Amino acid sequence: MTAPLRKPEPNPVRGAIQIDNVVKSYGKGESQVLAVDHCSLDIPGGEICMIVGPSGCGKTTLLNAIAGFHDITSGRILLDGEEICGPGKLKARPGPDRVVVFQNGALFPWKTILDNVIYGPVRQGVVTKSEAKEKGRALLADVGLSGIEDNYPGEISSGMRRRVEIARALINDPKVLLLDEPYRALDALTKSVMHEALLNVYYRNRVTIFFITHDLEEAVFLGHRVVISTSRPCRPKKIIPVDIPHPRDHTVVTSRRFREIMEETNVLVREEAMAAFRAGDKEG
Numbered sequence: 423m424t425a426p427l428r429k430p431e432p433n434p435v436r437g438a439i440q441i442d443n444v445v446k447s448y449g450k451g452e453s454q455v456l457a458v459d460h461c462s463l464d465i466p467g468g469e470i471c472m473i474v475g476p477s478g479c480g481k482t483t484l485l486n487a488i489a490g491f492h493d494i495t496s497g498r499i500l501l502d503g504e505e506i507c508g509p510g511k512l513k514a515r516p517g518p519d520r521v522v523v524f525q526n527g528a529l530f531p532w533k534t535i536l537d538n539v540i541y542g543p544v545r546q547g548v549v550t551k552s553e554a555k556e557k558g559r560a561l562l563a564d565v566g567l568s569g570i571e572d573n574y575p576g577e578i579s580s581g582m583r584r585r586v587e588i589a590r591a592l593i594n595d596p597k598v599l600l601l602d603e604p605y606r607a608l609d610a611l612t613k614s615v616m617h618e619a620l621l622n623v624y625y626r627n628r629v630t631i632f633f634i635t636h637d638l639e640e641a642v643f644l645g646h647r648v649v650i651s652t653s654r655p656c657r658p659k660k661i662i663p664v665d666i667p668h669p670r671d672h673t674v675v676t677s678r679r680f681r682e683i684m685e686e687t688n689v690l691v692r693e694e695a696m697a698a699f700r701a702g703d704k705e706g
């Protein structure tokens with residue numbers, strides 16, 4: 423008699439990222455730019471990890487390496503123990519397990535909101551259209567956008583479009599969501615709606631979030647940890663754990679602990695901004 427099959431163990435660390443001694447430089451000789459230098463960072467699966475640092479310090483370079491958009495000069499990046507980026511083009515490979523939300527994300531203007539959200543899985547033929555629609559509606563509800571499924575992108579506000587992009591990013595069940603200053607252009611009130619919508623969708627669809635921002639309030643409000651990068655080249659200068667329990671809502675920003683963490687973060691970021699200014703870095 424054969425032994426009964428064991429049920430597979432649930433994997434609690436889905437989406438764990440290990441950034442291991444990563445160096446990335448661009449160009450050669452005198453024009454060489456060292457963007458990331460001996461950067462190591464472990465991000466547990468399901469964590470919201472916020473990255474702040476001066477413009478041009480190398481944050482986007484690091485995010486693009488995690489996304490597998492380019493290789494690195496040395497070191498390695500692992501996702502759930504598997505190498506996703508290393509030196510040499512073949513070592514850098516984008517995959518459906520990671521999805522990037524850019525600052526200027528684009529929706530198809532001629533498709534309805536729901537068709538935009540379900541575009542990926544329907545095109546790949548991985549699910550039926552009705553299954554995709556059901557999931558798309560649920561994700562739109564998670565970001566607070568029920569009832570606009572049949573509208574077109576031109577008919578909704580820019581803040582709503584940004585929320586649609588988050589729903590679209592999550593429809594394929596990625597392990598990791600990579601966000602590069604997605605709310606930079608939004609006003610404070612719209613941003614705060616974005617933050618609550620992002621947290622709501624995160625609480626229902628746990629993913630690892632790697633989020634670059636210049637906005638310290640955004641960093642402390644959303645993050646389990648805030649990683650402060652040195653001025654270029656990028657490397658964690660200090661990692662600040664945000665010991666304010668999740669779930670969070672907008673009321674936490676007035677708490678004393680929130681203000682204390684903001685202050686601590688601000689001092690460190692300012693030091694690096696001044697260092698970048700002295701080094702002559704302006705805009706990245």
Ligand SMILES: Nc1ncnc2c1ncn2[C@@H]1O[C@H](COP(=O)(O)OP(=O)(O)O)[C@@H](O)[C@H]1O
Nearest residue numbers: 448455457476477478479480481482483484706
């Ligand atoms: N493709 C590239 N080729 C050459 N230099 C680049 C390239 N991308 C970025 N850089 C340089 O690398 C440094 C870090 O850039 P980036 O990662 O975009 O910084 P950040 O996102 O922190 O503003 C900057 O000096 C930038 O000019």
Ligand SMILES: [Mg+2]
Nearest residue numbers: 481482602706
């Ligand atoms: Mg950048």
